[in-house]
Amino acid sequence: MEQLGPKATIMDEQAMARAVTRIAHEVIENNEGSENIALVGIVRRGANLAQLLADEIGNIEGRRPKVGLLDISFYRDDVTRAISPVLHRTEIPFAVDGKDIILVDDVLFTGRTVRSALDALMDFGRPRTVQLAVMVDRGHRELPVRADYVGKNVPSSREEDVRVCIRPLDDHSAVEIWDVAAEKKLGGAR
């Protein structure tokens, strides 16, 4: 079977690293330090990004913020349509009450994942603020959601898929655009 590649690569590993560094600085600036912040990554790729961001904040501030993982499967508004075949563990190893939570995801698209994540997060307590950091904002919002920190704005078509690949989950780190229609024709999917 013919192997299809990405239509375009928008960010390579270096560009992603620079974006993480910039976001780390913005987070620290906005929150006047990192004493009260904690990161929560949406599994799976958001969780990886949250770890990278925490490393970077730790490098700058000399103190690595705590990182939690959030699986939003049980909070989706489309459970009746599709169950994710693999569930991942939610792990919030700190009290969220009164914290400034940086919610981290790879791609901001319809906003539904973020809506679910906010619901899930509120079940753990009452954060002082919740701020959203994403690697890519691709538009097409269906809910009134916006990101506070964006790696790159990527205007995209609905027929395209914007994918963030991150080591070690993937074999390389990059932001890529894939042609979903062409891929379906070939019968392959990630």
Next chain:
Amino acid sequence: MLSVRNLIDTTSLTADDITQILDTAQSFAEVNSRAIKKVPALRGRTIVNLFLEPSTRTRSSFELAEKRLSADSLNMGGSTSSVVKGESLVDTIKTIAAMNVDMFVCRARFAGTPALIARSTDARVINAGDGKHQHPTQALLDLYTIRETFGRLDGLKVAIVGDLIHSRVVGSLAPALKTMGADVTLVGPPTYQIVDPGWYGCAQTSDFDSVIGDMDVVYMLRVQLERMEGAAIPSRREYNRLFGLDAERAARMKPGAIICHPGPMNRGMEIEAEAADAPNSKVLDQVNAGVAVRMAAMYLLLGGEDDGVSY
């Protein structure tokens, strides 16, 4: 996605099904450890608990599981339903189903009742114990407890001890353990032994002491005292001496081996306090696992591709 529409017995479950239920239950166990033990996973779904035979622990476990999934539930008992007015069970089911319910959880005195319900409705059905036949969620929570302890099920040696012939736990647990690659030995007095252990792929013996030292899991069944008067065993004392798990027998278990019991326990009969409350007794872990496992089963059955509606 499970390969079955309903959870009637464990013999229909594949190893993948069981693994998926246990993995999902792990996620729900995390939910159950939170301050707010509730997720909106089954919001708007209606589940009917039809308990035609008395039950406390299974019923409360299912009810808690439904509440924690945000499902709406309706409780019906045998004595309060129209079944006592002479309505047939199938008519009762069709009447309730006409009110657009999504799932029946059924406990029944007679084997086959949940399967009959499944044939009468499009709603999903979970068997919460039917006669001497099956009790699949009990078996799944047992598997969960054992897997949490050992990290695996494959290759473990499990003895199921006691009143084998009256027990629906054996009917569900033995085949499920075999599916997952465990090695099962049935232990009981000859009058309580099952006719064809080969059907389960199990060995069977009446000599508890000869096998106890080999076992990773010693699973004690409840002696159904209400059925004892039929003289299947000569006396309680003799049963207790030959098949009861006391401190002295428990001491002969392998290091790291665990004790399980589906409850309710008859202390002084099949199990002594020293064994029931021992550090390696998993009885309360089993009860704890029950809620998460039932949440997983309901979530996976109701969350599937439904009514041909998709994106």
